[in-house]
Amino acid sequence: MAYDKSVPSSFTKNGIYYFERRVPTDLLKHYDTKKIAYSLRTRSVKIAETRARQAADQLDEYWYFLRSKDVELPGKHRLRMATDMANTAPQAPPTEAVTLSEAVSVYLKLKGAGRPATFHRAAERSCGYVIDVAGDKDLRAFTKKDANMFRDSLIERRLSGSSITRIFGTVRSVTNFAAGELGISITNPFGGVYFDR
Structure with missing residues (x-):
């Protein structure tokens, strides 16, 4: 397993890129794991970067929603x-x-x-x-x-x-x-x- 700084939130294993993101401490109660990791199913740096960024954006948006359920926010x-x-x-x-x-x-x-x-x-x-x-x-x-x-x-x-x-x-x-x-x-x-x- 090797971490590739050119693709954020990822590492490579046997040449395949994997997405990896730690679950924030305040949201651990919603998960049964401390880390989310899965294969991006590509060896291409560009494709891996795009897929990793999309996954990170989706997680950020969903984590915002989870926090909004737990903490009363303006609006x-x-x-x-x-x-x-x-x-x-x-x-x-x-x-x-x-x-x-x-x-x-x-x-x-x-x-x-x-x-x-x-x-x-x-x-x-x-x-x-x-x-x-x-x-x-x-x-x-x-x-x-x-x-x-x-x-x-x-x-x-x-x-x-x-x-x-x-x-x-x-x-x-x-x-x-x-x-x-x-x-x-x-x-x-x-x-x-x-x-x-």
């Missing part, structure tokens, strides 16, 4: 409250403020029926990221500056371009759908945000 609490009130999701007239957490509630009530738990978690987690950065504001109050701050926060988490694209897509879907259902006219600031994909 997450509001989203759970909104989800609990989903049965009475507001059918607000356009003159009333509709917050992002309420938009998630409307979205999940109408589009989440019969969908897997991962669908609900993706909406709550993605919009929770926005709330953590910009606050739980009226949909019409979000600006391009908020969207850019949101992008920068995701980049700081070292998420891959594909993960950022997916998260932005979920936020746009939630805001566009809720605005349409509640009769609100918005120019969605989360569209057309530049980042390296």
Whole structure:
């Protein structure tokens, strides 16, 4: 077994690359092992680097979700409250403020029926990221500056371009759908945000 610094979170065995990542101490209670390791099924440095980075991004995102279950984070609490009130999701007239957490509630009530738990978690987690950065504001109050701050926060988490694209897509879907259902006219600031994909 040899560690290859050119491919992060990996080692080679008989020329084959393996992914390896230690489970953070605070998350060990969720696992039956202290280390995650498996074959990347390639001898190519470039392919191994891509697969290792994707695996690391997926783990980082999932570990963030696990931590958000264990520790109350800004925004997450509001989203759970909104989800609990989903049965009475507001059918607000356009003159009333509709917050992002309420938009998630409307979205999940109408589009989440019969969908897997991962669908609900993706909406709550993605919009929770926005709330953590910009606050739980009226949909019409979000600006391009908020969207850019949101992008920068995701980049700081070292998420891959594909993960950022997916998260932005979920936020746009939630805001566009809720605005349409509640009769609100918005120019969605989360569209057309530049980042390296």
